[in-house]
Amino acid sequence: MIDFIQTIVSGIAAGSSYALMGLAMVLIYKTSEVPNFAQGELALAASFFAYMIMESFGLSFFLALPCALSFAFLLGCFLEFLVLRRAKTPNILSMIVITIGLEMILLGLVSWKFGADQKTMPFPISPYDSMAIGNIFISTLELVTVFVVLAIMAALYLLLRFSKMGLAMKATQQNTMAARLMGIRANRVLNLTWGLSSVVGAIAGLLIAPTLMHPYMMWDPLLKGFAAAVMGGMTSLPGAVSGAFLLGIIENIFGTYISIEFKAVVAFAIIVIILCIKPSGLFARHYVKKV
Amino acid sequence: MLNIKNIETYYDLICAVRGVSLRVEAKSITAILGNNGAGKSTLLKTIMGLIEDQPDKGTIEFCGEAIDRKDTEEIVRRGISFVPEGREVFEELTVRENLLAGAFIRKNRNRIDGDINTVYTYFPILGKRRNQWAGTLSGGEQQMLAIGRALMSRPKLMLLDEPSLGLSPVLVKEIFSIIKTIHADGVTIILVEQNAKMALSLADTGYIMENGRFVLAGTSAELMDDENVQEFYLGVRSDTSSKGYQRWKRKKVWR
Numbered sequence: 001m002i003d004f005i006q007t008i009v010s011g012i013a014a015g016s017s018y019a020l021m022g023l024a025m026v027l028i029y030k031t032s033e034v035p036n037f038a039q040g041e042l043a044l045a046a047s048f049f050a051y052m053i054m055e056s057f058g059l060s061f062f063l064a065l066p067c068a069l070s071f072a073f074l075l076g077c078f079l080e081f082l083v084l085r086r087a088k089t090p091n092i093l094s095m096i097v098i099t100i101g102l103e104m105i106l107l108g109l110v111s112w113k114f115g116a117d118q119k120t121m122p123f124p125i126s127p128y129d130s131m132a133i134g135n136i137f138i139s140t141l142e143l144v145t146v147f148v149v150l151a152i153m154a155a156l157y158l159l160l161r162f163s164k165m166g167l168a169m170k171a172t173q174q175n176t177m178a179a180r181l182m183g184i185r186a187n188r189v190l191n192l193t194w195g196l197s198s199v200v201g202a203i204a205g206l207l208i209a210p211t212l213m214h215p216y217m218m219w220d221p222l223l224k225g226f227a228a229a230v231m232g233g234m235t236s237l238p239g240a241v242s243g244a245f246l247l248g249i250i251e252n253i254f255g256t257y258i259s260i261e262f263k264a265v266v267a268f269a270i271i272v273i274i275l276c277i278k279p280s281g282l283f284a285r286h287y288v289k290k291v
Numbered sequence: 292m293l294n295i296k297n298i299e300t301y302y303d304l305i306c307a308v309r310g311v312s313l314r315v316e317a318k319s320i321t322a323i324l325g326n327n328g329a330g331k332s333t334l335l336k337t338i339m340g341l342i343e344d345q346p347d348k349g350t351i352e353f354c355g356e357a358i359d360r361k362d363t364e365e366i367v368r369r370g371i372s373f374v375p376e377g378r379e380v381f382e383e384l385t386v387r388e389n390l391l392a393g394a395f396i397r398k399n400r401n402r403i404d405g406d407i408n409t410v411y412t413y414f415p416i417l418g419k420r421r422n423q424w425a426g427t428l429s430g431g432e433q434q435m436l437a438i439g440r441a442l443m444s445r446p447k448l449m450l451l452d453e454p455s456l457g458l459s460p461v462l463v464k465e466i467f468s469i470i471k472t473i474h475a476d477g478v479t480i481i482l483v484e485q486n487a488k489m490a491l492s493l494a495d496t497g498y499i500m501e502n503g504r505f506v507l508a509g510t511s512a513e514l515m516d517d518e519n520v521q522e523f524y525l526g527v528r529s530d531t532s533s534k535g536y537q538r539w540k541r542k543k544v545w546r
């Protein structure tokens with residue numbers, strides 16, 4: 001029994017970095033209806049930026065953190081402004097191709113500047129510290145990550161539910177023309193959303209970097225975060241987070257009790273099954289448009 | 292208040308508005324009538340800056356300042372609001388959130404709350420449905436919401452595109468009586484309609500649009516007395532000639 005609970009706890013811990021990537025993708029998808037495959041590499045760039053200013057300029061982590069997040073924000077806004085807005089008469093397919101192209105460019109830049117070898121990100125919490133709650137062990141870093149995920153989810157929820165900016169985001173997503181007729185500067189809303197989403201992704205990157213830091217570090221979290229977001233219906237913040245935790249748990253149970261080799265694949269098998277049974281995602285609120 | 296001079300609007304190569312001029316005085320109601328595809332919606336969208344890089348020719352002045360080719364967001368801030376054809380409410384926002392979105396350009400929360408309550412007194416049904424998603428409202432309720440939402444920015448000029456479309460006669464009456472109230476509160480109104488009778492009964496002046504042009508203009512009384520308007524827009528049939536003959540004659544008279 002203890003083993004089983006331990007497996008679940010580790011699953012949730014693993015799921016929390018997927019959750020951050022999922023949240024970031026949902027944010028963009030909600031306003032632009034694009035699954036942003038450059039999300040992972042935006043986070044990668046921000047993480048290596050933090051690494052660079054800490055290594056080269058000797059900044060402390062707590063100084064580097066706001067710098068890296070600002071960098072992520074600007075990079076997100078910049079990409080939206082420079083590339084995606086230029087896409088005239090955008091259709092989903094071409095937008096996806098554009099985000100994949102951006103992803104490759106960012107990946108190439110990071111590999112070229114920093115090399116492909118494993119780095120060590122200075123971080124205030126050692127990835128080897130762990131805590132025991134009864135007989136259950138969880139690494140301190142993972143515990144922090146879980147709390148960060150929940151805090152960010154709550155903050156985003158409050159933003160969307162109660163702030164004027166949140167209302168503008170939802171209005172723009174649902175009906176851009178009508179939003180503009182309300183005086184909402186739809187382009188600016190889109191731009192800010194990309195910045196915000198890039199920040200959320202960068203937080204994921206910064207929390208992953210202490211254990212794993214090389215140019216491909218965001219691949220797995222990105223794909224699984226995307227999978228989690230799809231499970232959650234692609235537009236629901238709590239849906240993406242629950243999907244991510246669920247994915248982490250299932251993956252871990254499968255890895256512990258059935259087969260460790262196929263652990264990475266099981267996530268995608270589940271997505272395929274879920275999408276076959278319930279294409280709108282597990283947690284999507286159903287809304288049928290009146291004709 | 293609004294002064295449009297000789298504008299032309301193109302969709303790629305299709306010219307949908309061909310040299311329209313229009314003067315709207317403050318506190319008036321202007322009706323624009325015409326059949327499907329005449330270019331009425333295109334005219335309103337051009338005023339609102341919703342068609343990119345249009346008008347191709349001509350100028351639009353609002354309160355003495357040029358607004359043609361400005362951003363929609365900017366035009367709304369100058370005091371024009373638009374109730375688009377087909378309502379275009381935010382379907383997955385509640386009625387209240389829709390109204391709040393309508394007040395996006397305003398700051399004072401107390402006054403905004405006051406105005407939301409005013410909308411609820413205009414349309415009591417919206418008050419009852421305040422926490423319901425707009426997409427779950429009936430067509431008539433959505434139209435009321437679209438009008439209420441357009442009021443929330445406290446516009447000087449309000450453009451309405453076929454507010455009676457698809458509504459039952461009772462609802463049409465209700466909508467028109469609210470438009471009257473809004474006008475009495477000091478809002479200038481441009482009303483695009485296919486329901487000519489109702490529109491002319493409300494308006495001071497009217498224009499008839501065909502193929503992107505105004506083909507007839509006059510006070511409401513003049514238009515209601517016009518033989519062709521009676522036959523083709525008010526449904527009063529003359530019994531001397533066949534329809535085909537009248538059609539031909541009408542073209543002859545108006546071009």
Ligand SMILES: Nc1ncnc2c1ncn2[C@@H]1O[C@H](COP(=O)(O)OP(=O)(O)O)[C@@H](O)[C@H]1O
Binds near residue numbers: 305327329
């Ligand atoms: N988005 C568009 N692209 C191309 N042509 C359009 C578009 N919208 C309208 N049109 C054309 O412009 C003309 C005027 O349309 P519209 O302004 O909607 O007329 P109305 O509102 O009077 O029914 C029609 O011939 C229509 O086919």
Ligand SMILES: [Mg+2]
Binds near residue numbers: 332376
């Ligand atoms: Mg129309």
